[in-house]
Amino acid sequence: MSYDATELAVFIILVGAVMVSGFIASRWRRGDLSLLEEWGLAGRRFGTLITWFLLGGDLYTAYTFIAVPALVFGSGAIGFFAVPYTLLVYPIVYVTMPRLWNVARRRNHITAADYVKDRFSSPLLALLIAITGFLATMPYIALQIVGMGYVLDVMGLPAEYSLIITFLILAAYTYVSGLRAPALTAVIKDIMVLLAVFVGIVYIPLRLGGFAHVFQSVPATKLTLPPKLYLDYATLALGSALALFLYPHAVTGTLSSSSSKVVRRNAAMLPVYSIMLAFIAIFGWVGLAAGLKLKSPNLVVPVLFNNYFPDWFTGFAFAAISVGSLVPASVMSIAAANLFSRNIYKEYLDKRADLKRESNVSKVVSFLVKVGALVFAIYAPTYAIQLQLAGGAWIIQTLPAVMLSLYTDKLNKYSIIAGWVVGMSTASYMLAVNKFAASAYVPRFFGLSVPMYIAVISLILNLVVVLVGTLIAHAMGQRAKSPILEEEFQDQAPSAQTQAAGGKQ
């Protein structure tokens, strides 16, 4: 492919501008960046709007622009599972995250592993949570790298080299400014993405004769699910929804907000993202209607923009997709780095590390995580979405320790560790059998003959072990008391006022 000067110029200027704004961001609402809470959580100061943009980074990523439409384009309706997935995220966030925010604030937790260590008085369980988060984040970052690679590919650039250059810039700017950089650039990124998607979804179907014509041109078999995929569809949606807010970057985004109220408000504001995600998924069918012949299904959105828009707008849209991959990759790598420095480095390698040292380790590790992700990216499967789904199958195994424990203190920690071992090993086994190229598995041990999402199969096994183990432990009189009290999960201001008022009367 040859490149186009206008397209490339617009692309370079816009991506460059976002990068520069990242460097400037390090001076924004300045705190002492050498401290981890400042570098990694921006001092827990983000209000509703910034938090919304930051959490949007979890929903608007290369997953949205590249991976989901690719699956719709290649496999039809099954790819639309991303829509029920993101809409089920809101009730889950609403129920769990405010409680996590409250307890984290009171006890200075920066990561999910910090909370777990405190909740169960178990450094071992915390280590397992940290390792899982670290591992599961890498393929998710890899998805961002791969996604941007496809954009550069369509622009005619030698993708390998441009990727490395862009990622060095990203690494450098994350290193200098921490979470502040992605927060500010997330705002710019979302505005660019909203514009590109909105214009694209209005204009391209119009050029193809309207939505009715688009969907009439798509083979009927790609518009609905074959019955044997019902369970796969449902478990992909449910498993992905349960997994999303267990990822370190989602926890980071939540904990950096300024109150549990901000978190709740955000749960009700996320639909804006899901609507856009649904429209981007529709691009998969639009690509089919346009009769695209692609060397990879992951190219569907970049090629559609390239074919139907003038060069300057394509350059703009490509910049939006690229920044939309870079910003989440940055948030993810910071979150994984925080996990490493606090819950692995400080806990096991250098117990006397001070905050400054911890912060420095985080910065170095956030770079190493990106390098690790680059390796995952090189071995990417046909469908980029499989990278994210593999990460989901791992991270979901932390659900009993991180989410269930927000509501009950009765779970036995050794049972949770055993459940994790069973969940992680079965998930990894099934992923390996599929060579990491597919996320569905026919779970013969359940007596089923239809495929299910691996994350859900292994989570069920995990939960069975946790419950049976806990029952046995209780029967044997093993009941550990959690150091965290129920009221520490609850909102401070209203209940404190109510109590004070009640006490005076």
Add this chain to the structure above:
Amino acid sequence: MSARTVVAGILLFVPFVAVLIPQLFNKVEPTLGGLPFFVWYQLIWVVLGGILVFASYRVYNSGKVRGGQA
């Protein structure tokens, strides 16, 4: 559990039933604005899901002493 908590919980649970049973919406007709039923049904639930979270929040907090929350 109070009746309020139960209602608030049910409101949050409804979307799971609505979108995790593909038998309910796995068809092309009737279309809406050219979109197959499979697509627009789930699009509507994106919006309803947000509204239900908000409704659940209101129901759950309706009995509490006002402490700065609307």
